Amino acid sequence: MEYAARRFAEGGYHPTSVADIVDGLQVGKGVFYWYFSSKEELLLEILRDGQLDLRRAQRDAIAGLDTPLARIEAGIRRSIEWLANNRQYVTLIQFAATEERFIPHLRRGSDVAVADLVKHVKDGIADGSLADGDPVVISHAILGVTNHLARTFVLQGGEDARTVADAAVDFCLGGLRGAPAAASVTA
Amino acid sequence: MEYAARRFAEGGYHPTSVADIVDGLQVGKGVFYWYFSSKEELLLEILRDGQLDLRRAQRDAIAGLDTPLARIEAGIRRSIEWLANNRQYVTLIQFAATEERFIPHLRRGSDVAVADLVKHVKDGIADGSLADGDPVVISHAILGVTNHLARTFVLQGGEDARTVADAAVDFCLGGLRGAPAAASVTA
DNA sequence: AACGTTCTTGACCGCTCGGTCAAGTTTTGC
DNA sequence: GCAAAACTTGACCGAGCGGTCAAGAACGTT
Numbered sequence: 425m426e427y428a429a430r431r432f433a434e435g436g437y438h439p440t441s442v443a444d445i446v447d448g449l450q451v452g453k454g455v456f457y458w459y460f461s462s463k464e465e466l467l468l469e470i471l472r473d474g475q476l477d478l479r480r481a482q483r484d485a486i487a488g489l490d491t492p493l494a495r496i497e498a499g500i501r502r503s504i505e506w507l508a509n510n511r512q513y514v515t516l517i518q519f520a521a522t523e524e525r526f527i528p529h530l531r532r533g534s535d536v537a538v539a540d541l542v543k544h545v546k547d548g549i550a551d552g553s554l555a556d557g558d559p560v561v562i563s564h565a566i567l568g569v570t571n572h573l574a575r576t577f578v579l580q581g582g583e584d585a586r587t588v589a590d591a592a593v594d595f596c597l598g599g600l601r602g603a604p605a606a607a608s609v610t611a
Numbered sequence: 612m613e614y615a616a617r618r619f620a621e622g623g624y625h626p627t628s629v630a631d632i633v634d635g636l637q638v639g640k641g642v643f644y645w646y647f648s649s650k651e652e653l654l655l656e657i658l659r660d661g662q663l664d665l666r667r668a669q670r671d672a673i674a675g676l677d678t679p680l681a682r683i684e685a686g687i688r689r690s691i692e693w694l695a696n697n698r699q700y701v702t703l704i705q706f707a708a709t710e711e712r713f714i715p716h717l718r719r720g721s722d723v724a725v726a727d728l729v730k731h732v733k734d735g736i737a738d739g740s741l742a743d744g745d746p747v748v749i750s751h752a753i754l755g756v757t758n759h760l761a762r763t764f765v766l767q768g769g770e771d772a773r774t775v776a777d778a779a780v781d782f783c784l785g786g787l788r789g790a791p792a793a794a795s796v797t798a
Numbered sequence: 799a800a801c802g803t804t805c806t807t808g809a810c811c812g813c814t815c816g817g818t819c820a821a822g823t824t825t826t827g828c
Numbered sequence: 829g830c831a832a833a834a835c836t837t838g839a840c841c842g843a844g845c846g847g848t849c850a851a852g853a854a855c856g857t858t
Contacts, residue, residue, distance in 0.1 A: 436710040438625035441845060452807040453847085463846065515709050522706040523623040555785060558778065564763050565756045565782040572755025573748065591745065595752040598742060599786030628815060639837040640817085650816065 426512075429470045433512035437467060437519055468529055471520060474513040475533030481506045482540070492548035493597075499541065500570050500596065501589040507574040508585040514575060538563050566596050613699075616657045620699035624654060624706050655716055658707060661700040662720035668693045669727070679735035680784075686728065687757050687783065688776040694761040695772040701762055725750050753783050 427449055431440045442463050446453050460466045485502035486495040507514055520526035541563040548554035554562075573592045577583040614636055618627045629650055633640050647653045672689035673682040694701055707713035728750040735741035741749075760779045764770040 433709075434711065438845095439710070442847080443845080454808075454849085455806055457847070458805065518705055519709040522620075522702050522709070523626070524621070557781065561760065561764070561775075561778045562782065564760055565779070568755045568757075568759025569752045570755075572759065573751055576751050577748070588748075591748045592752070594744065595749065595786065597786050599782065599784050625815095629817080630815080641819085641838075642836055644817070645835065 425470060428466055429512040433515040471529060478506050492544045493553050495544045497593050500592055503570050504574045504589045505585050508578045511579050514579055569596055612657055615653055616699040620702040665693050679731045680740050682731045684780050687779055690757050691761045691776045692772050695765045698766050701766055756783055
């Protein structure tokens with residue numbers, strides 16, 4: 425499955441045939457259809473796995489942190505780190521978003537991720553550490569920054585995940601105007 | 612071409628066959644290959660067109676504005692508006708980013724967009740209206756917020772482009788901490 | 799040893815795809 | 829009025845696809 429994910433990410437889902445995958449793995453085609461009912465099923469399972477793993481990583485990262493801001497920051501950092509270590513998924517998720525039939529399966533995962541984040545944003549607004557605003561919109565804005573910076577600099581530019589995470593956190597906290605980055609994970 | 616773009620966006624590039632397109636247009640297949648040398652060429656031309664049009668729209672939007680902040684804000688607003696009116700391109704660009712052979716063509720366009728934005732960010736940092744930081748990273752962060760919010764709320768959620776643009780501008784300017792939105796397009 | 803189950807093979811099938819082309823129609827320039 | 833150029837048609841082609849399946853290997857149970 426990891427091999428298939430890599431091939432899909434490198435060559436694209438449609439141009440990569442089932443024959444390519446089984447040949448690369450040096451197995452027969454039958455074994456593929458023994459474990460997966462179709463090529464589409466394989467992609468869905470890869471996506472499900474990835475989303476689950478990312479979520480677990482984030483949950484671990486924020487465990488024990490007790491301010492909303494610290495949780496949000498840790499989540500951002502862990503996301504970027506995870507994306508750097510699981511580059512295939514970025515391309516795969518992006519592809520899946522372009523075909524109607526995969527979107528429902530993507531949404532199920534991303535809705536959960538947004539819901540998690542929204543909770544912390546709400547907490548932050550409630551305790552005054554974040555400015556007022558629609559928590560759902562704010563959460564999506566954070567995801568937008570995080571994913572785009574990770575894609576651009578870590579995956580394409582090959583830069584260090586930590587450096588990029590610093591920039592993402594700074595921007596999310598202070599925006600263009602900039603506010604001194606007071607809160608830290610260690611807070 | 613607009614028809615083809617719509618079909619590609621709705622059904623995906625690969626699943627949409629040349630036959631689908633020419634049938635929908637009620638022309639023969641020959642006419643397709645008279646105007647385009649291949650299916651791939653068609654996609655590239657659609658992408659080129661879209662990028663050019665977006666850039667033109669942005670250039671028009673910021674004409675006459677004389678502070679960097681006002682220009683950035685106008686650019687963000689115009690982007691979201693344009694994406695709302697050209698939904699097909701969002702999906703198409705997203706798809707093109709998932710296949711190696713299209714990436715160089717995408718980069719050519721997006722590099723230009725980033726360069727434009729970087730210029731204004733640099734100006735803003737120089738005159739003190741923006742916090743210090745790597746202009747390239749900041750520009751990408753802005754693009755990340757803008758594109759993600761547009762995708763999520765305008766294209767998927769069907770919300771009003773203006774409302775979403777307001778949120779995007781607020782977040783970019785103030786971040787999570789929030790700063791009063793002082794600068795406006797009319798400045 | 800003998801049997802049923804699990805797992806593996808790769809030739810094969812029906813189908814659809816991107817792309818071609820001989821043939822025909824319309825438009826243009828003179 | 830006519831020939832050359834621009835355009836249009838759709839049947840057709842070879843290739844490659846996702847998926848099937850008859851055949852058998854490996855393995856556990858008795």
